[in-house]
Amino acid sequence: MSSLPWLNDSDFVFPDTESALQEPNGLLAAGGSLAPERLIEAYSKGIFPWYEEDQPILWWAPDPRMVLFPEELHINRSLARAMKKSTLELSSDRSFRDVMLACAGRRPYSSGTWITMDMIDAYCTLHKMGVAHSVEAWDDGKLVGGLYGLAIGEVFFGESMFSHQDNASKIAFASTVQKLGRLGYQLIDCQVSSEFLASFGAREVPRKDFITMLPQSADYGRNKAHWPLQ
Numbered sequence: 001m002s003s004l005p006w007l008n009d010s011d012f013v014f015p016d017t018e019s020a021l022q023e024p025n026g027l028l029a030a031g032g033s034l035a036p037e038r039l040i041e042a043y044s045k046g047i048f049p050w051y052e053e054d055q056p057i058l059w060w061a062p063d064p065r066m067v068l069f070p071e072e073l074h075i076n077r078s079l080a081r082a083m084k085k086s087t088l089e090l091s092s093d094r095s096f097r098d099v100m101l102a103c104a105g106r107r108p109y110s111s112g113t114w115i116t117m118d119m120i121d122a123y124c125t126l127h128k129m130g131v132a133h134s135v136e137a138w139d140d141g142k143l144v145g146g147l148y149g150l151a152i153g154e155v156f157f158g159e160s161m162f163s164h165q166d167n168a169s170k171i172a173f174a175s176t177v178q179k180l181g182r183l184g185y186q187l188i189d190c191q192v193s194s195e196f197l198a199s200f201g202a203r204e205v206p207r208k209d210f211i212t213m214l215p216q217s218a219d220y221g222r223n224k225a226h227w228p229l230q
Helices: 037-044 075-087 096-104 115-129 168-182 207-217
Strands: 027-031 058-060 065-068 089-092 132-139 140-152 155-163 187-191 204-207
Touching: 037 140, 037 168, 058 115, 058 204, 065 207, 075 168, 089 168, 096 115, 096 140, 132 155, 132 168, 140 168, 155 168, 155 207, 187 207, 204 207
Parallel strands: 155 187
Antiparallel strands: 027 058, 065 187, 065 204, 089 132, 132 140, 140 155
């Protein structure tokens, strides 16, 4: 940790992502703040914060990177049937903070969470700015699943999801990817590999390839105004 570049609160410049550590994979820098401008700059450069309550803010750019191209979305037969039969109501940007709180509490295998209250406050600020968004799944008026992330340019940077009912998060995720594809989004950033995401067609790409996709696609000045999703 002591050898990591340390960011101050006023300097929003990040180290080159190629300087990130190999172990732990992608750890790039520490310190700084969760100011909205810093977060937007970070995501636009392929960097995201991930840390626990008792740690300084840690910034990551793992190699490889898990991504999903909307045209490569895979929905298996069982999920397709579940989506067809589902009575869930899907919405977006209706309950952003509640989705984050639910994501923060969905870890039965761990006593902690990387979604700290400081992160919740920071991303709620981004939500008010029209950068961070949520998708909700409702069953008879009860929030049973959802996800949140950042929409910058033609990239959706997925952060976390939760499910309190079978298939709720899967249906919300698949529906979101379909809608983003129709709206012209080029890429969904899934950050790190997981079997869950791979089952939807997400795949790993080298970090250097991922970074080259971002300068034009992840341009905050070109942020698409399609939210809430319809």
